[in-house]
Amino acid sequence: MPKSNAPYAKAKNTSDYNVPDVPLASKSTRIPEATENIKSEHNRTGVGPELQGGIPRYHYPKLSTKEDEIVMRKYYPAEMSNERVEMYKSGQLPKPFDQLEQALSSTSTARSEIPVRNAVVHWFRGDLRVSDNTALHMAYEKTKSKGVSLISLFLVSPEDYEAHIKSPARVDFILRTLEVLREDLDNLNIPLWVEVVEDRKNMGKKVMQLMEKWNASHIFGNMEYEVDELRRDARIVNMALQKNIDFTVVHDSVIAPPGALLTKGTGKPFMVFTPWFKAWVTYLHENPNYLEVFPPPTPNPKETRIYYRDLFDCPIPPCPEGKRLNPKEVEYVRSTWPPGEKEALARLQKFLNEKVMAYKDQRDFPSGNGTSVLSVHFAAGTLSSRTAVNMARELLGNGTLNTGNKGIACWISEVGWREFYRNILVDFPWVCMTKPFKVQYSNIPWQYNDAHFEAWCTGRTGYPIVDAAMRQLASMKYMHNRTRMIVASFLAKDLCLDWRKGERFFMEHLIDGDFASNNGGWGWSSSSGCDPQPYFKIFNPLLQSEKFDPEGDYIRKWVPELKHVKGKAIHAPFDRLDRKEWAKIEALGYPKPIVKHVEAKGRAMEMYKKGLGREKP
């Protein structure tokens, strides 16, 4: 087989972790300066070079704004009815997670009787690593018991990428990771077979064809908790059995299995993070085995290279049509985000060595570079949350997950948020079908103002902290958590736009786009998700800016038009600069605020009250 001719340069693993440092200018030469060419580029596009080519890629139809209700239906024809939600709640409709569990349990005896044939397969999905991989480890154990070969498989599904709104940066990262993974596996004599499946409905059929071709009897995969994936796997479990093949699906991307934690009194799934987290910590203290990490497989028998020689050196396909970065983005994104599990582990180690102790105090400052920036690796599965939490726990040094150094304990709890939101998908599956977690929030009469949405997308709202964040997203395909909250609140509560448009836009651009975390974050910020804030809150973007970017470093980095603005005026240049100074900024193309926060706040309160039919939102 020819080596891959994928058109991207091999990313180097690097020990230089300046990647997302902000401000970057003095610390790294790897990311181009935001001010480069600003004058010449600006007039053509109205935005700085950070945005060239990378913006915006939202695919909403032009709308008639006559009736918000009609418009909403047009955007979200697939939104579930409230009746269907009730049917899920009452158990009349089986939850996709239960369907898969049922498929696995009802076939377990028959599957256990299937004899091992020539090979066992591990199907990589969102778990692109060799170490601490539950299903890979189980597949390996199976081969060891019979001395047969382990083969690994990855299916590229352009339709899934489209349906799940995986961004070009994310797809590019996955494909680059496969290059590294193939090499890591090759060192273990394990082939990685990669194939494109154009029609996502044929995924099961393709897997079965390959299993038969390889005379493989068992296939293992780690569970994906989105509804399409749960249903797909349930179908394949049964389909495989018909062909005397055992498809085993196991938990891996969460540490405690979903369903293990229920509220004390009512025995129901948790809806609020804090009590869930307490229960999670207790559960893991009582069951520390869930934190044990799995070693990578030892090498396959040498003969595998002979019997399965056609499977080695399998080419990695290029990014599918519609998911390609433009040439400028390619250079930037690939040098910013090196792939692979070694890279992830080195980054984790460095973060634990140097930053985690101060995490609690530093994590909210977007210019401070105080977070791990590991989300891209969690999303691709190049790092397991078990490994991450385990290593952090070791650093805590007292065997617990929540006592001792506050920075470490706080970081573990943030990884907990990721896990909590995965549980939400399992127990409240309608969130995967464009339905708000809190069903009554479907009735909010959101606005669908194209001009406002475009201003938000392109970082031209006139609110510097919002614009800086949106431009960081456009450039880096990543945004700091604090500013994710600020821009999400701004979209839903200052612009009164349907938060699902923002949710979608994030997925279209983020390199760490993860359905569960993104949906959870948007739900929280728009107050329509789980874990409601104790009272209805509207972030004041100005106060947020002053509190979390006090010197304006983050703004100056990403909004070059404001680079020379001094002092507190950076947070609100239109209101705080004298007219002459403002005129200079305006001449550079920076806009006035598109809404006044005080008025917007009032509008939002009315909108929420109206939608919820009550006096208080």
Ligand SMILES: Cc1cc2nc3c(=O)[nH]c(=O)nc-3n(C[C@H](O)[C@H](O)[C@H](O)COP(=O)(O)OP(=O)(O)OC[C@H]3O[C@@H](n4cnc5c(N)ncnc54)[C@H](O)[C@@H]3O)c2cc1C
């Ligand atoms: C509106 C909105 C959208 C978001 N969309 C995504 C998304 O698509 N993908 C994604 O991974 N995260 C998302 N988050 C969560 C969070 O912003 C990112 O995980 C975080 O910014 C990643 O940076 P980090 O790796 O340095 O995080 P750290 O602060 O170092 O945290 C460590 C890890 O914990 C997890 N984590 C931290 N905070 C959260 C959180 N609030 N929710 C869930 N997991 C968390 C992440 O896996 C993160 O990598 C979103 C948050 C909001 C408010």
